[in-house]
Amino acid sequence: GAVVSQHPSWVICKSGTSVKIECRSLDFQATTMFWYRQFPKQSLMLMATSNEGSKATYEQGVEKDKFLINHASLTLSTLTVTSAHPEDSSFYICSASPQTGVGTDTQYFGPGTRLTVL
Amino acid sequence: QKEVEQDPGPLSVPEGAIVSLNCTYSNSAFQYFMWYRQYSRKGPELLMYTYSSGNKEDGRFTAQVDKSSKYISLFIRDSQPSDSATYLCAMSVPGNQFYFGTGTSLTVIP
Numbered sequence: 296g297a298v299v300s301q302h303p304s305w306v307i308c309k310s311g312t313s314v315k316i317e318c319r320s321l322d323f324q325a326t327t328m329f330w331y332r333q334f335p336k337q338s339l340m341l342m343a344t345s346n347e348g349s350k351a352t353y354e355q356g357v358e359k360d361k362f363l364i365n366h367a368s369l370t371l372s373t374l375t376v377t378s379a380h381p382e383d384s385s386f387y388i389c390s391a392s393p394q395t396g397v398g399t400d401t402q403y404f405g406p407g408t409r410l411t412v413l
Numbered sequence: 414q415k416e417v418e419q420d421p422g423p424l425s426v427p428e429g430a431i432v433s434l435n436c437t438y439s440n441s442a443f444q445y446f447m448w449y450r451q452y453s454r455k456g457p458e459l460l461m462y463t464y465s466s467g468n469k470e471d472g473r474f475t476a477q478v479d480k481s482s483k484y485i486s487l488f489i490r491d492s493q494p495s496d497s498a499t500y501l502c503a504m505s506v507p508g509n510q511f512y513f514g515t516g517t518s519l520t521v522i523p
Contacts, residue, residue, distance in 0.1 A: 297459070329511075338501070338515040339457070388456045400445040400505050404456035 296322050299391050301405035308379055309413055315375045316408045318389030324369035325391035329402060330362070333386045345372055369394060379412045386410075416440055419502055419514030428523050432489040436502035436514045439483065443504040443512075446478050448487045451499045451516065460500075461487065492521045 298321040308314050318328060327346050331339040343359075345351040345366035353359045361383075363375040372391075376383055386409050390402040419436045426432055434448075445464055449457035461476035463469045469476045475488040485504075489496055502514040 299456075301456070339513055386454070390456075400507060401447050401459060401462050402503070402511060403459060404449070407454070407456040409454065 297393065297403040298322050299389065299403050299405040301389055301408050303408060304406060305409040305411075307411045307413065310380050311378055313375055313377045314379055314410060315373055316387055316389075316410075318372045318374070318391070318405050320370045320391040320393075320403070323391075323403075324394040325372075326369070326394040327392045328366055328372040329390045329392075330364060330372070330374050331388045331390070333388060333407075335386075339388065342374075376410065379410070381412045384410055384412045416512040417502060417504060417514045420517055421515050423518040423520060425520045425522060426492055428492060428494060428521055430492050430521075432492050432496070432519060432521075434487040434489075434500050434502075434517050434519070436485050436504075437483055438485075438504055438512070440504075440506070440512070441480070441483065442506045444507060445505045446476070446485050447503040447505075448474075448476055449501040449503060450496075451501060453498075457501055494521050494523050497521050 300319045302317045330342045342357045343351045343353045343364050345364050347366050347369050351364035366372040386407050388407040390404040417438045448461040450460050451457040463476050466478050466480040473490045477486040497520045499516040499518050501516045505511045
């Protein structure tokens with residue numbers, strides 16, 4: 296149980312294009328989803344927290360107009376990197392917290408999406 | 414002072430050894446404690462999830478929480494090369510506020 300998927304698992308794009316990453320909770324409903332960024336050999340950096348049906352809360356220093364987050368349903372959140380540049384190349388990981396039951400105060404992570412911007 | 418402190422390692426042990434991973438924290442409001450394992454280029458995988466003080470065992474893994482000392486541990490018995498990964502501790506207060514350690518890199522040498 297508690298499986299989170301991400302799509303795509305990797306993407307290469309040209310500078311200036313936009314990339315959308317999907318995060319789905321497959322066997323539970325998620326009140327809250329999180330988006331992280333991770334550079335090689337570094338820890339997770341929380342980018343934003345999103346609750347279904349409301350605007351995401353972005354961490355300090357994260358540009359909300361560049362990293363658009365949509366949490367349209369209890370099982371789907373999307374992160375769109377707009378006008379991507381090489382410095383946006385990174386490993387993006389989402390996570391989700393179950394709405395009810397055991398584990399509502401923990402996070403289940405997706406497998407991550409590796410973004411390379413040329 | 415960071416909310417959660419974790420020694421980044423790296424930690425290198427021979428196969429079969431007992432591994433001890435630790436985190437300390439400063440916020441007494443933390444109630445939920447988690448350990449994640451992250452392989453290279455993968456998302457973190459939840460290993461152990463505990464509430465409040467005490468021990469929890471799952472196979473070769475034991476999680477220990479000492480709220481009086483603000484200290485949590487993860488023990489791995491009979492460590493295997495497949496245990497080589499980065500281990501992250503995490504803690505939360507009710508209402509979805511989470512704090513992660515920086516992760517400890519573990520290598521188990523065959």
